[in-house]
Amino acid sequence: MTRTDNDQDIPRLWQLAFGAMPAQxxxxxxxxxxxxxxxxxxxxSAQVARRTGAHEASMRRLLRGMAGMGMVEAQxxxxxxxxxxxxxxxxxxPDSLRGMVLLFAGxxxxxxxxxxxxxxxxxxxxxxxxxxxxxxxxxxxxxxEYAVFNSAMGEDTRVAGRVLADGYDFSPYKTVVDVGGGNGALLTCLLQAHEGLRGIVFDRPEGVAQAPQALARAGLSDRCDVVAGDAFAGVATGGDLYVLKSVLHDWDDEHALTILRNCRTAVPDHGRLLVMEPLMPERAEDLGPAHGIVTTDMDLLVTTGGRVRSEGDFAALFEAAGFRLTGARRLGDHEYLDAAYHSLVEGVPV
Known part of the structure; x- marks a missing residue:
């Protein structure tokens, strides 16, 4: 067998090429x-099989496989x-990844x-x-399946939301509108960290279906409204800070621009827009170990037809929608990925 310049190349290639198996x-x-x-x-294994309604011999083999990967320990x-x-x-x-697994490996x-x-x-x-x-x-x-989707997005948001709550100055604002906010996971993080804030969760009716119960469990029902609607038709009014987390990258430029223009209609002249997404470097050679960013981009290619954008891409979209990009910065290291994942792109109305 011909060896590569790096002795780790072939083991790494094996790990990647057959990653579908451990995922399943x-x-x-x-x-x-x-x-x-x-x-x-x-x-x-017999007890686990009975509790899960599974075939005993097959469950024994599944547990053995899980043990080989480090998820369980044989005793x-x-x-x-x-x-x-x-x-x-x-x-x-609290740190469950169950929804992410069921969505992305489902x-x-x-x-x-x-x-x-x-x-x-x-x-x-x-x-x-x-x-x-x-x-x-x-x-x-x-x-x-939509409930699984919302659960998965909420799991990611719990991590990113804590970083945003600690890493952005919310003191100038009274009401945050989370466009595409799903079950309210992001606003839960923000409102719990900043007692003076109010919130509005805005999403499609099926998207916000779980939000009232989730906000009630967090004791935030009196500080956060839930509004159902379609961001392609219009966005909830009443806020001075509008947040789009992991929304625009789901869409091509035409659809993303429609959402941004509807946000511009809703955002007051003294307000702000925050887009929270991974940022693609302008040059491919600057990617570094950005496994999570490029994997997300490929996932969007497969699923929604959207893409991960660069700072320059956002500047052009913002300008076309009536905003001026005032800054883009890395929000912080993502808890589960090997590279900084979410970035914060800020814009002001013009």
């Missing part, structure tokens, strides 16, 4: 509820205990990624080609 081991474990079955302590032959790596796969922990996304070659060949969106519906329309027709 994790997906199967989460889908069956294995981490929750082990939440109270070690159990045998006394056929008893398994959840490890610190496996703990975030439980549904009942059937709808999985089948779409399997058609990546055709997307690159033709430029046509894989998700819509495979499922016969645009990404968000597909989830809108499937409330259970």
């Amino acid at each position: 081991v994790i997906n199967a474990a989460v889908s069956l509820g294995v981490p929750d079955a082990l939440a109270e302590g070690p159990r045998t 006394d032959g056929d008893r398994y205990a959840l490890t610190s790596m496996g703990r975030p796969l439980r549904s009942d922990v 059937d709808a996304m999985w089948r779409s990624w399997g058609d990546l070659t055709e997307t690159v060949r033709t430029g046509r969106n894989a998700f819509e080609r495979v499922h016969g519906l645009p990404y968000f329309d597909y989830f809108a027709e499937r409330p259970e």
Whole structure:
């Protein structure tokens, strides 16, 4: 076998090329509820199989696979205990990644990624080609899957929201409008950190369906309104700071510009616009170890037809929509990825 200049190249290539297999081991474990079955302590494979309604011999092999990856620890032959790596796969922990796993390793996304070659060949969106519906329309027709989508976005937002709450000066503002705010996870972080703020969660009706209950659990119902609507038709008024987290990158420039122009109609002249998304470097050679950013960009190519934009891209969109870009900076290191992920792009009305 011919060796490469770097002895780690081939092991790394193996890890990447066959990454689909461990991803599906994790997906199967989460889908069956294995981490929750082990939440109270070690159990045998037979006990886990009974609790999850699974085939005993196959469950033994799944647990063995999870042990090989470090998510569970084998004890006394056929008893398994959840490890610190496996703990975030439980549904009942604050730092749960269950929703992210079920969304990104689930059937709808999985089948779409399997058609990546055709997307690159033709430029046509894989998700819509495979499922016969645009990404968000597909989830809108499937409330259970939309709940998983909202859960996944909320899991990411809990991390980024804490960083935003600590890293941005909210003192000049009275009311934050979260456009595309889903279940209110971002505003929950902001309002809990800044007692003087009020909030408005704005999203499609199916997007905000879980928001009232989530805000009530956080004790924020009296400080945050929930407004259902369509950002392509108009955006909720009443705020002086408008936030778009992980929204614009879901769309091509034409659709993103429509959202931004509707925001400009709603944002008062003294207000501000914050876009919270990963930023693509202007030059490919400046990417560095930005695994999360390029993976997100490829995911958008496959699923929504959107893309990760550069600071220059945002400057052009802002200008066309009636905003002036006043700054773009890295928000902070993302908790789960190997490179800084979210950036903060700020604009003012002109």
